[in-house]
Structure formats: structure tokens, C-alpha cells
Amino acid sequence: MQSFEPLIIAFVCNWCTYTAADLAGTSRLTYPSNVRLIRVMCTGMVDPQYIIKAFLEGADAVLVSGCHPGDCHYINGNFKARRRIRLLKEILPQFGFEADRLQLTWIGASDGIQFTQTMRELTERTRELGPVASRSQMVF
């Protein structure tokens, strides 16, 4: 069987995780090319429709990653994201997407290594989950 290469969309906040991604880049740490980064100002601005859209359009996993609790540049945007992701994890399975395909992490500006590890682990996990089974039954 041909190995499955998942597509992962990562919404990363401008202040922490995007900076960690840059640190990974400048430290010449690599991470799987399955991941597409979308820089957002804050995880608190990630509208659930973006995540649902990503899944519907073909993403096999979605990561939302921002500043550690207490670090948010905008005071509490990461907490808003946390509440939202928790709800989405309840809803997504009803649409045929396993809750595990959505992940929320906190990756600070110095955590370049943690950034690449997270990307690797997520890619690996999604690879194990395989393609979204329900997608073949979806009518667009």
C-alpha cells in the first residue's frame, strides 16, 4: 500500500509560535513538508469556520498554536482559542472528523525544537489515523 501523506494546516500566532517556527528555520531544524503554516495575529482570532473550512477542503489535521497561558500578547486570546477548540472537538466527530485531528498547543518563542517535534508528532499521528474516512461520502 502506498504510504499516506497527510496535509496539515497549522494556524500559528504571530508572537509566539510563528517566532518559534522562525527560530526552527534559523536553527536549520527541519519539519515535515506536510505542514502549511498560516500566520494569524492571535489564536483568539481563529474563527471556527476557518478550522471547519480547512477540514472540508481537504486538511487531514489542523493545529492551532499560540502563546503559553499568561504570555498572550493580547492578554487572553489564547484562552479564547482554548474554549473554542474544546467545543470544536465535541462537534467535529459528528461531521466525521475524529477529534484527534484537531490539536491545540502552546509553543513559546524559544521553543524551536518543540515546534519541530510537535509538527513531526502531529504528522506521524495523522499518518496513523489515515485519510478522513467520511470524506469519500461527502457531497459538496
Next chain:
Amino acid sequence: MLRENYHAVIIGAGIAGIRSALDLAETGSDVLLIDRAAHPGGLLSRLDAQFPTDGCGMCKMLPLLERDSAEATCLRKGFFHERIDFLPATELSHLEGGPGRFAVRLKQTLQGVDPQLCIGCGACETVCPVDMPDDFNSGLSRSKAIHRVVPHAVVGAYVIDAAACTRCGACVPICPTGAIDLAFDRRKEFSILVVDDELSVRDSLKEWLLNEGFMNVQTAESGAEALTLLEQSDVKLLLIDVKMPGMDGVDLLKQAKADHPDRVAVMMTAYATVDTAVEAMKSGALDYLIKPFDPQAMLAMVNRVFQATVSVQERQVTAGAVILAGGMTLFDPGEGVNPYGYGTHPHVITSLAFERVLSGCGPSQGRLVRPADGKPLQRIAWLQCVGSRDCQISADFCSRICCMISLKEAVLAKNKSNDAVETTIFYTDMRTFGKSFEPYRRQAEEERGVNLVRARVHSVTASPESGDPLLRYAGLDGRMHEAEVDLVVLAAGFRPSPETEALAELTQAERNAWGFFQPQPFAAACSSAEGIYLAGACTEPVEINAALIQASAAALEAGRTLRRSGSQLALAEGPAAKGVAPDAPPRILAAICTCHGCLSETRNTEKLISGLTRDPAVVQVLFVDQLCGADGWGPLEAAIKDVAPNRLLVAACHPLRHSTHRRALSRRTGLPENLMTIVDMKIEPTEPQADTTARSLRTALGEHVLSASLQMGVAFLKHTDPTAPEREQVQRKALVIGGGTAGMHAALAIADMGYGVDLVEKENRLGGNLAWLHHTLEGHAVKPLLDQLDDRVIQHPKITLHLEHEVVNAVGRVGDFRTTVQNAQGRTEILRHGVTILATGGLEAETTAYGYGTHRAIVTQQALERQIGSGEADAAAWDVVAMIQCVGSREPSRDYCSRVCCPTAIKHALYLKEKNPRVQIYILYRDVMMTGFSESYYTEARRAGVVFIPYRPQQLPGVETSPDGIVTLSVRDPIAEVDLKIEANLLVLATGVVPRLPAKLAAFYGATLDSGGFFQEADSKWRPVDGLREGVFACGLALAPQTITEAAAAGQAAAQRALRILCHESLSAGHPTAAVRHSLCVLCQRCIDACPYGARSVDLEQRRLVVDPAMCQGCGACAAVCLNGAAILNHHGAGQMLAMIDAAVE
């Protein structure tokens, strides 16, 4: 390019320097910021998390208004502001002139790598043979001689450690951009003259030097011959023998120096003539070498001289004011007696090194393991007061922040190990003096299980069995104890940074006994020299909060000086770029970096082009080489002028490093910056072993990823709204509520800068607590300060004083507040102002504890101070005076340290002892909070015989009174383990400070109160005087417990923050900013609740939702909660995001 004339030069680019620089830049000054390090950020660049938030928030220092003037990214990576030039590795070499007209000479050390050319590929690091301890990680990891100074810095920050570099030259050919210069050519030309009467010395020296690459070496056997040679050639370095027949070395030196004073000379001497050589140094010799000398030592010295000659670049600029912000440095625990085995025991490290252990980019990538052997940590001990509060090493001061640092490190270690690690802090007094520090300590101790042991550790040795550190300490019970741990962390104190002495000489700014700069009485930011101001820890070890307050105060003082000396500030209003019509169809120019030719080799460029031009919005695809350097941006500029796009997409490595180029391009082409986007190409070098020429590079990600990145960039740009943000008019006037120390300082500061101030005071006089304060701990009388402030405020033409007035209502937003004030007769008046400063002050807390109010011999510290002031206090009549500290403070009901009580008690104790040396004084305390240099008064009090007895909050002292005027205290002495009875003539209670800031008043301006009733800052570390709602500030006791000097500085800091707003005629939003689509809005107001900055409100007249563009910071929380898509975030809108998702999954 660098400017030549600046409003201010700031020396030291730590957080205080950055704060001062940003404050000045935001009020229109051009600032030159220099640092002797190669990277800005100072100590904080090595700290991932700060107390008491356990996180970082440095980015919160960035401008909140005119946000586009600075780069919106993590400040620890470096920073950019359009009015600030930063010079790394630069020191002050000469200073002349005075306020308004300083001539500043600077010396910059070049780092061997051209930052403009370096692309951060790291190829050089792979070939460098030098393996040395990594300074950034406190020596816990290894680095190469060529390395990045700060691992998380924006690329281009490679430097060569000149002392460690062997000049093997391996890095030069491998660098793909030719950025490395080891000055081999200049080494060959560097002219050296060896003068010695012994042939063998001359020959061997010449040979050694030739081997080291110095080809231009001449020799002379006598002084006369040397002088002839000196006339013929431009000799840079002389090596002179002291004892020669005929003209001796010192004479030669004098003559050689006479016409060329910049010539460097090193004396060579036998042991017998060392005195002569030392004498020669007075005549201008750099140093001396004792014969027979070690060739390595000699060559190291010659290399040093050579490096200093070739790698030093001099600059001369002018400045109106100078701010010293050199910060502090860590005490080296290896100095002196070193009882804790630092440097000899492998498992003893400093607190700063432990910060690196905790860091994600530290030696163990954030895993909690022992640095020396990688063993997982299970038991860690922190030793407080190492190098602080130690009279034996002339450090009779407290470094102030170590207690909190250790608490934080213990909590972070607990976090990392899911509470598994055992943490113990051995402390003297736990100095949790800040507003939120006491709850932090309680939480650490009671909830997280951090052990606090009050003991001074005697020594650390290696355990004979395990080799682990073994601590011996005397406990409070007076017996010796032992403890074995895995790691000992020394909470090392602080010392002035090494350049302080030289700076003091150059600037004539006075220093104190411990080498820190000495501020003027009641003016923390003023040095003894005119026009030279002090910011941050160069005056005293301080935490972030205090450093930033002082830095803002220094910016204020510098601004005042600039205004007095007639400097014109260049505050450009409105965007420089011409803008793009909102209805113009997008025309995107896509520029792709070919990265030194590697793209053409490895990629199918045709496919990239066709992929991009499939979208009609992309008008042209351009391949440019070296967009990472200045070379590539020239062709790009030409193309923009030629193609006239209204959007620009750039694909290059490391998007964060291009901000300067992007801004310059925007200025020159008129294309707004927000219509340019840079996507990451992620090019990285191949392993050099595979290809020895190593000029080829490969992409880290596949070709399809680059294509997707480009498509995402196109989608982002295509849906960007080009409308220029709106501007809101500013009422250029301030309202200051409260006429105490802080309020008067704030009012004067703003008025001195030419803006009107309404100063509202409830009482019929100014001064607040200054009225009853008699003298300070340092012995400064308070009355002259009050008189002077009172006079200045009353006479200031820009200040309108409203005595006996109270604020009864207020509405508005930043730039336009309307406040109703009412006088005692009930007459009201409406004041319009752009900013509000809350300086409502505080009072001594009331108490009923310890029988207060039942007996006239039981008084508070304030009452005693009043008695001293009025002369009623009759020290001679008292035999015994007792004082109880922390009355009602540092308890869950009032959970903060009032900070002023310990200094006040000791001040009064010293006063009484001076008046009546026979009086016995007992001070019952919990922790003596004599932070910073006030510690020395604590020592003085103990020397004067004041007895300090600790008590625990679980076992409060008992008080009994008798009709004969005697108050009897009973307290348990924990050391002697006996119950004491103290019969005192006077019992003085330190009840602490409570704020006087009514919640209703704060609410008028959208401010909130913290658990202690003080003003809640936007961020207790990084925005210490700002409210979360822009335009509202606080200072003085309404903000936090403070001394007079601290309140004055906070007043000035609040004023400086307010001036950022007042200096604009109108305020504009930055990018991105939220907006409202009114046709879709149903006024459900969910967005109002979501906005952390209070930028959204309902306009009741128009019945619609409005966003204040100056208050909005562009987080987009509102857009995410809006059900109708009515709340939008411009420049990061839903349309853009959805289009990007589409492009990403394509």
C-alpha cells in the same frame, strides 16, 4: 543608513534602554541605541519566563499607537523602530558638550561577519574547529568561535569571538555570500617594529610573528635605528626592550609617541626592570611583557592590538541628551572565598545558568536534567544572598530580585516535572516586596510545595558516597544540618555592569559606594551630570517593573532637556506611502529570490511562473538574486517602478529579517507596507562534507510547498483591503487626579512639555502624604521638596489647579475624555482632555490590632513620624521602644507587602537611637524588606543595637497594657527558644499602606482595581503604569506601595506615556485594525465583551457599533465571536483567511 544627529543617545540596549528609546521615539525623537553586546535585549534575552506571570510578555513594550512604526514581532529576536538606530558591539569613547549639544564619539567593534551579507545558513559553524563554552548558555553548552550570539535572534547575527578564533580561515571560503572577513590582507600589511639589542630576541620574535601571518615585521638593534625606521614607514605597533645601550626603551617610547600618539607600544623587560616598564606605561605604553616570555602570550597581545586596530570603527554623532542604561551584571560566585564550590563542583550553577536549563533553546532543550551529566533532576536547592547582603565582601546591599527569581525558578521546575522535583530555597529574608509577590510566594509554598528554609548555608561539598552536592547549614534552631541534593543553584546577586566605571569617567556621572550610578535625591532618573539620565538597573538592582518605570522617567527628563534646549522633534503625521484606491483591482508583482543561483538549478521555474500567473491578479513574476541582502532590493525597486503593481509578494528566506528593506522600499516606491507580504522559502545549505565548494543550497521543503506558500501569499494579498486607516482628533490636554507627589510630578512633566494640565485635588492643599513626612531613610528633608513642587505647580502657566474638587462623572475614550468635576459648593464644571492620570494616592491602613486605640502608648508609624516632625517625640523619656511590623499586611485579607514600613521603622529606630543612645529598641518582624541599598541602614540599625525578633503569622505577639503607661509584649524568640516579655514605653505599629482609588472613579475611565484595591496595570511587568484601556495611566500609591522617589518616577513615567498621545494632533490605527460592517451588525455586542482593550462601544446617538482605531490592537478576537461577519479585522480578514486555506490545501 545611520543618521548623524540624534535627539538622544542611549547607552545600553537592555529592556530599560529599549523602553527609553521607544518612549522617546514615540514622542518624535530620533534615537541612537548602542550596546556593548552584539544583540539587544540585555539580561532578558536569556530569560524565557519572568515572575510573577511565569511567562514572557516583552512584546507588550512595543508601541500601541502608530503600531506600524515598529516591527510587530517578538522583541527577544531583535527589534526595529523607524526612529531608532541600533548599533551593536558599540561603546562610548568620548563625550563633550552639554545638554542639547553633546558631541558623542563611539567605538564599534566589527564582529568579523558582515550582517548585511550573512544569511544565517550556518555553513561556517560546521567547519569551525574551535570548540568553546557557549556564553549565552552560561557555559553549559558548547559553541564554535563563529556562532550566533543569541540563538533566537533574527538571522544575520553571526559573530566571531576574536579571542577564541584561530584564524584557520576555514569559514571564509565556505560562506556562500562572502560575508566573513578575517582581515588576512590587513594582517599582512600590519606594520610591526621590534627593537632589541639582542639579535636572538629580534630573530625569534620576527619568526613567531611571520608564522602568525604578520608579514610586515621590521627589526632594529638600537633606539637610533628605530627612530630612522619610524620616519620611513607607518609603524602601527612597537615592541621595545626597556634596557638597551645608548637610548633606552623609555626614551625611545617617548620620542615615538611624541609625533604619533596613536602608535601602540608594548615594553619588553627582564624581571629586574619591571618597575621601569610600569613607569613606561605612564608614558603611553600599552602593556609590558616579562622576558623570557611565552610566545603564545606575546602573540595574543599582538593579536589583540591588531584586532583593536582593524576591527574598530569610530563614529561621531551629536545628541541633545544621553541616557545611561547599562544595566547590571551577575556577581561571580567563584570570586573570593567561594564556600559553595562554584566552578569547582560540577553541580553548582548560578540562577542565570538555571534559567538556561529551563529554556527551550537551552543546553538540554528545556528538559529538567543536570547540566554536567544529564541526570534527571530530583532535588534542587537554591542558596539566596550569594554575593549580596554580605559585609565580608563589601556587598552590604540586597540585590532585591533574587528571592523572586528563585521562587519563580522553583515553580518553573515544578511545572516542568509535574511537581515531581523537590525544591528547597535556603533564604535569609524572603523579600516579596512587590504588589503581587506575596500571593506568589504563598502559592509556591502552600500549593506547589516549594520548601522555604530560613538558613544561611555554611558550605557546599561533594558527598563522599554519591559525589552529589552536600549542604551544611545552621537552622533557626541553632544546630547544624546537612542536606544532599542533585543540583545547587546560587542566587547570585548583582554588580554594576563592567563598563560603568569608564562611563562614569566619560560622563562625569557620580557613582555610589558599590559602583552603581548615584541618582539625585527624589529624582531617580537624574544623574549628577547635566543632560545625562539614568534608566534601569545601572542605579540599583531592580526588577522589570521598576526598570521600565525609571526608563520612562529618564525618557521624560531627556525630553524636557531637549525641549529646553530648543530641539525640534520630527513628528511626521500621516502615512508616507501614497496608498492604493480601495476599488483598484489587485496587481501583484511576485518576486522570488533565486538564493545565490540555487533556485535555477533545482527548480522548475517555468512551473512556478505558470502556477502564479494562472491568477490574473499576478501581473509579473520576477526572479531576483539575493533578496536576503541589500543587493537584491535594488532590482526589485526598479521593477516596482516599472510594473507599477499595487501589491508585492516576495519569496525569500527568513521573512522576519527583511523589515528594514521592506520599509525602505515602501518609502522609496510609495507602495504601502501592508500591501507587501514575504513568504518563507526555507532554503538551507547542503552538508559541506558532500560538496567542498559548498556554494550550493537546497530547499528544506519540497517544491510543491514553495508553490503553495506563494499561492497562499497571493490569496492573502489579493483580499487585502488597501483602505488607509482613519485618524481620530486628540484633545491635547491632560487631566491629573490627585495632587500628591506622583500627581504633581506628572502634571509638571506634561506642562513642561507645553501641554495644558487640569490638576484636580480633593483637599484644599497640594502635597498628599508629603505634608506629614519629615525625612527619608537616606536623611533627606521632605519639606523643601514639598515647597518646591507646590510653588512650581501653582505658578505654572500650563497647569489649571482645581483644589477641593472631586470627579463626579466621566465619559470618553483616548484622545477625547469629558470629565465632570464638582467643588465643595456643588458647582460642576466639564473638563475635556485627551489623557487621564490617576494619582489619587493612599493612606496608612487603619487597625484595631494589638490594642491600638485603647492606650496612648500604642501608636502607628505615621503618628510617630508626625511626633518627630512636630518635635513632640521625646526620645530621652523612653527607655524601651517596641515596633511590630506587618500589622494586618501580608495576610490573605491584605495580601501584599507595603514596602515602606520596614524602611520607616528602621529610619525611626535610627532617629531615636541618635537622640537617645540608651533607648532599647525591639523590632518584631516577619521578613525585613530592606531591598536594594536600603539594606545598609538595616546593618546600621543592628550595629546601633536595635534588636530584631522574628515572629510567625501563626503565632502573633501578645500585647498587654497597664495604667502606668507601660505596654508589655510577649513574643517567642525562635532562636533562643524562649518566651520574651518586653516592657515598652512606646509600641509602634507598622500598619502598611492602603490605596485611595475608588472603584467608581476608576470605572469612569474603564480602569479596574486589583485584589488590593490598587490600579490594575495592563501588565505588571511590561506596562507598569498603563491601564488596559489606552489613555488612562496611574502612579503613586494608587498604583502600588511606593517610596517618595518611586512615586515621583512613576508620575513622570505616567506623564511620558501620556505624552505619546498628546504629541499627536490625531491618532491613527496600525495594521491590522478591526472595523465594523454596519449593515450586517445587529448590535448584539458580543464583540464588546471579546475586546480586551475596550476599543469597541455602542454610539448611542448613531445607534451603531464603533471601534476606536487608536485603542484597537488588532488581535481579531471580535471577528471570531461575531455571528454575522459584521466585526472584521482589516488586513487579516475572513476573506483573506479563507482564500489562504483554499490555497494551502490546493
